[in-house]
Amino acid sequence: MATAEAECEQMVGAGVKNxxxxxxxxxxxxxxxxxFLRREGISATIYEQASQLKEVGAGLVVAPNAARLLRRLGVLDDFLRHAVRLEIGWEFRRWQDGTVLSAEDLAAACEQLYGEHTYTAHRADLLHVLRSAVPDSGIRLGKRCVDLTTRGDGRPVLRFADGEIVEPDVVIGADGIHSVVRSTIAESSPAAYSGICAFRALVPSERAPAFSRRNAQTLWIGPGHHLVHYPVSAGRFVNLVAFAPAGDDAVESWTATATVEEFLAEFEGWDPRLTELIQAGGTPGRWALLDRAPLRRWSKGAVTLLGDAAHPMFPFFGQGAAQAIEDAAVLARCLAGEPGDPSQALRRYETLRIPRTRRLQEVSHARALINHLPDGPEQQARDKSFADADPLVANGWIYAYDLDEAPEGSAATSRSAMYWRAGRGTRKLPE
Incomplete structure (x- = not known):
């Protein structure tokens, strides 16, 4: 067995280095x-058009499926210095009076069910720990890609605004919902406006009402609207995001703003506690949610997509960042398993990932309708269904996802699973 394992390591190691x-x-x-590519011994260079790495936006949820992968990267402990461990998740409340319709008991059951806890964090804190796992030499800033073509032998050719030309073996488009790479794989079409806009604010904890400072992810749902809040940044802030019908002036931008009065007007008549929270947040940001239909394919030759470039989804299940991290881990393993045939590795990658991300796109899309039902028989049936089901168990198909189980039978598993578990160049992974 030791000989076979050594041969596996030699075969994979020799290929990925090239x-x-x-x-x-x-x-x-x-x-x-x-x-994750570095973890597999594969050289990768990240080209970022901005002059510095920074994550705009505010909070996000790191559920067990994402926490599991952060642990395997060896960055979870650093992440936990800034994250908030939730005790209550998906706490649905009625818009008018705050009646609790349903809640996950994360403190008692999450780790027992899924092997990890659930956390909330500022997006910048997650970006920081991922950045720590990539060497400085692997990041090039101020590099805006203006063209992607393919040579006769199939090798991708990247052209940047500064005139530089790069010819890698594989191109990964992790360039967001307005992806340049996506347009070379799928028919080019603009993202559609969803008719929904989001207000957001970070509320300093000393100004936030006590009910919003609990280690809980709370969703207030009502006619045409819903509002979410949870603590981030080790409890120093409360992340506040709310969804409402988009007006004609809504734009897709993380830097656009609204007024406190506009925010309050959207939630007039809601539980008065929310008025206090909204006022404490100061000038809110406002942006329009964009919508794209799921893709049938993510890859073409040696070019593929990842994250929002591949599967932008409404934020209503809190899985956008988690799915990008899952993509990254699976893609790295697939490339390590087929170092001599990157195109085959990319086909395997999309085969493994598309069904899961498509399902999440669909259920996230449907959640807008469910959360925003007007009061009446359908709303009453929804509220009863919430009370009758444990969301922590109902969402198990999301949280239980494990990389070491999902790719069974793939080339990546057969050639590099032992290599992965040995923790090439890093700490040994838990068995």
């Missing part, structure tokens, strides 16, 4: 891809 990977985009997905 691969050159270009990742377009230095956000959560791109950095996760760089980190």
């Amino acid at each position: 691969l050159r990977i270009a990742i377009l985009g230095g956000g959560i997905g791109g950095l996760a891809a760089g980190a």
Whole structure:
């Protein structure tokens, strides 16, 4: 057995060292891809058009499926210095009076069911720990890709705004919902406006009402609207995000703002505690949610997509960042398993990932309708269904996902699973 394992390591190691990977985009997905590829011994360079790496936006949820992968990267302990461990999750409350319709008891059951806890964090804190797993030499800033073509032998060719030309073996498009890479794989079409806009604010904890400072992810749901809040940044802030019908002036931008009065007007008549929370947040950001239909394919030759470039989804299941991290881990393993045939590795990658991400896109899309039902028989039936089901168990198909089980039978498993578990160049993984 020892001989077979050594041969497996030699075969995989020799092949992956010759691969050159270009990742377009230095956000959560791109950095996760760089980190997991490095873990597999594969050289990757991240090209980011901004002059510095920074994550705009505010809070996010790191559920067990994402926490599991952060642990395997060896960055979970650093992440926990800034994250908040939730005790209550998916606490649905009625818009008018805050009646609790349903809640996950994360403190008692989450780790027992899924082997990890659930956390909330500022997006910048997650970006920071992923950045720590990528060497400085693997990141190039101020690099805006203006063209992607393919040579006669199938090798991708990248052209950047500064005139540089790069010819890697594989291109990974982690460049978001407006992806340049996506347009070379799928028919080019603009993202559609969803008719929903989001207000967001970070409320300093000393100004936030006590009910919002609990270690809980709370969703207030009502006619045409819903509002979410949870603590981030080790409890120093409360992340507040709310969804409402988009007006004609809504734009897709993390830097656009609204007024406190506009925010309050959308939630007029809701539980008065929310008025206090909204007022404590100061000037809110506002952006329009964009919508894209799921893709049938993510890859073409030696070019593929990852994260929002592949499967943008509404944020209503809190899985956008988690799915990008899952993509990165599976893609790295597939490339390590087929170092001599990257195109085959990319086909395997999309085969493994598309069904799961498509399902999450669909259920996230449907959640907008469910959360925003007007009061009446359908709303009453929904509330009863919430009371009758444990969301922690109902969402098990999301949280229980494990990389070491999902790719069974793939080339990546047969050639590199032992290599992965040995923790090449890093700490040994838990068996």
